[in-house]
Amino acid sequence: MPFVSIRDLRIAFDEVTVLHGIDLDIDPGEAVGLVGESGCGKSVTWLGALGLLPRKARVAGSVTLQGMELIGAPRERMESVRGARIAMIFQDPASSLNPVHRIGRQICESLRLHRGLRGQAARAEAIRLLDMVGIPSANTRIDLYPHEFSGGQCQRIMIAMALAGQPDLLIADEPTTALDATIQAQILDLLADLRCQTGMAMVFISHDLGAVSAVCDRAAVMYAGRIVESGEIGALFRTPRHPYTRGLFDAIPDMQTPRGPLVPIHGTVPDPAHLPAGCAFAPRCGRASDLCREFGPDLKPIPQGGQVACFHPIPLPQRQKAFA
Known part of the structure; x- marks a missing residue:
């Protein structure tokens, strides 16, 4: 049974539909990537699933957490899910951390809400979480304010806050976008290590195909509010079948060949x-x-594994056809 199952999720703002029937399953312990250009619906999918959209949003469909329906669920049920069962790391840590409160207080607030820890017990656990995510001298820096940390360290603090509730699923919404290449690699390694240590599942939302391949088992490609292709990382990256997915790969500069025009x-x-x-x-x-x-094509299984929504998918290479 999937840990989270999304069926026919549709979201509209002011009569404009932005999500057109998303179907997605997340199994316990697996990492799934969501890829696509800005505005294709990656973040909105999970904000809608967790009830974090403004009131003007109309959300329809089904999102179940181990059989428990979340769409239209009462506030008390959603508060018991958000943070404790499903946690989310938002894209910009600078706007997610409260600038007027010390980071220790902010982490301890999550520990109090989700695990009932208070006082010295909460402080000790906050220091342990900061150590886990690689903040040096955590026992002294826990009393600093967010502006006293670098961008990469603020992202690590956000990860520590997300882990405070010991979630079964972590939603990482473009956690490396605002970071330089070296820090990006460190955050990706950290997420992979934490997943191994805790056994939690993860959804990794990103524009970066390389980052998705580094941390995910499976990926879904979104375009204009729909999933157009999905499959295991190896097969999807080796032989993308949807023209849009192929276009995303073709647009990546080839660092191994002489400089040429981008595609x-x-x-x-x-x-x-x-x-x-x-x-x-x-x-x-x-x-x-x-x-x-x-006509709009439906997302359908293909014999080689995965799913694609295309009337004219890109053919497999001849060698692979022989083994299909």
Whole structure:
């Protein structure tokens, strides 16, 4: 049984639908990546699942946590889930940490809410969590303010706060976007190590395909509020079948060959209020036909494993066809 199961999740703001029926399962202990351009619905999927969207958002569908429905659940049930069962690391630690409170107080607040720890017991556990995420001299720096830490250290503090409730699932929403390459690598290693130590599942939301491949077992590619392809990391990265997924890989500069022109995906992500008829990617796709411009493909399993939503998926190389 999946730990979290999302079925036909749809989200709209002011009558504009931004999420068009997401289906996704997260098994206990696995790491799943969500990939796609800005505005494709990666973060909104989980904000909607956890009831963190503003009141004007209309959320429909089903999100179950080990069989317990979360969509439309009473406030008390959601408060028992958020932080304790499912924790989320937000994209910008500078705006997530309260600048007028010491970091120790902020971590201890999570420990009090989710685990009932107070006083010296909470302080000792906060120091242990800071040590776990690699904050040096945690026993003295616990009384500092957020501005006294670097960006990478603030991200580590956010991870420590997320771990305070001992969650079964950690949602990491682009946790390395604002960091330089060296610190990004350290945060990715930290997340992988913590997953091994705690056995928690993880959803890693990112634009960075390399980061996703480093920490995830499986990935789902999103475009214009839909999942267009999903599968195991190895197969998805080796032979992407959807033209959009292929375009994401082609746009990555090749550092092993002489410098050449970049290969962009021409066009832009469509406005959710004015989506084209048929497949939303058709106006940018070199394989699109009249069928694509008239009808939207469903996400369906493919014989080689995984799922793809495309009427004209990219063919497998001949050698792989022989073993399919």
